[in-house]
Amino acid sequence: MSTTTDTTATTATTDTTDTTGSRLITQNELEQFLYREARFLDDREFEKWLECYADDCEYWMPAWTDDDELVQDPQTDISLIYYPNKGGLEDRVFRIRTERSSATSIPEPRTSHNISNVEVIERRGDVVDVRFNWHTMYFRYKTVDPYYGTSFYTIDFSGESPLIRRKTVVLKNDYIHHVVDVYHF
Numbered sequence: 797m798s799t800t801t802d803t804t805a806t807t808a809t810t811d812t813t814d815t816t817g818s819r820l821i822t823q824n825e826l827e828q829f830l831y832r833e834a835r836f837l838d839d840r841e842f843e844k845w846l847e848c849y850a851d852d853c854e855y856w857m858p859a860w861t862d863d864d865e866l867v868q869d870p871q872t873d874i875s876l877i878y879y880p881n882k883g884g885l886e887d888r889v890f891r892i893r894t895e896r897s898s899a900t901s902i903p904e905p906r907t908s909h910n911i912s913n914v915e916v917i918e919r920r921g922d923v924v925d926v927r928f929n930w931h932t933m934y935f936r937y938k939t940v941d942p943y944y945g946t947s948f949y950t951i952d953f954s955g956e957s958p959l960i961r962r963k964t965v966v967l968k969n970d971y972i973h974h975v976v977d978v979y980h981f
Contacts, residue, residue: 821924821953827914829951829958830928834909837979842889846882850952850959855879857965857981866966876967876976888978905936907979922954923961932980943980944968 829848836845849855857877858866867873870880879885910931917925925948932943950962965981 819922819953821919821922823914823916825953825958826916826924826926826951827911830911830914830926830949833960834911834930838907838909840904840979842892842979846885846889847957848960849882849885849963850961851882853882853885853960854962855885855965855978856963857967877965877978885978892977892979905934905979907935908933917948923950923952925950930981934980941973942969943972943976945981947981 833845833848836842836848854870855877856870856879857875858868858870859874859876860866867875870878879888910933912929912931914926914928917927919925927946927948929946930944934941934943945968946966948962948964948966949960952959952961967976967981
């Protein structure tokens with residue numbers, strides 16, 4: 797009995813634009829951007845890390861209430877970290893670099909950021925809302941501290957390089973041993 801096998805290769809074509817004419821951002825592009833931002837923190841390349849952010853970006857880490865709920869408004873509720881624009885991040889980097897950060901002094905801490913479960917929540921043309929889980933290992937003074945949580949980003953892919961327009965970091969640790977800074981997350 798002879799069996800005939802079709803050896804014709806089929807090629808899937810992928811449209812690189814959506815119905816509005818905006819470029820379709822792939823999962824790989826999105827993940828590579830997130831990995832690069834994390835690497836800049838791990839490698840202490842803070843100036844390159846800042847280049848990942850739009851001038852009008854909002855960076856927020858809400859606090860947990862006594863009822864185990866996240867606060868809802870950085871303007872009226874206490875936050876672990878809140879910067880209404882990139883200027884606050886630039887100030888953090890200045891303080892880290894000049895040892896004026898209460899979270900940073902000699903020896904400098906070492907971090908390892910790990911990202912998983914990257915999920916696109918919404919696409920609006922070149923703007924993508926994503927959520928992902930993260931785990932950061934932090935080493936300093938012969939001690940390793942783990943941090944973990946979920947982040948929500950709004951990333952604008954319309955320019956030459958992607959820019960973070962909004963970053964919300966939900967820290968899920970119940971207890972932290974010391975002051976935290978932007979490089980922990």
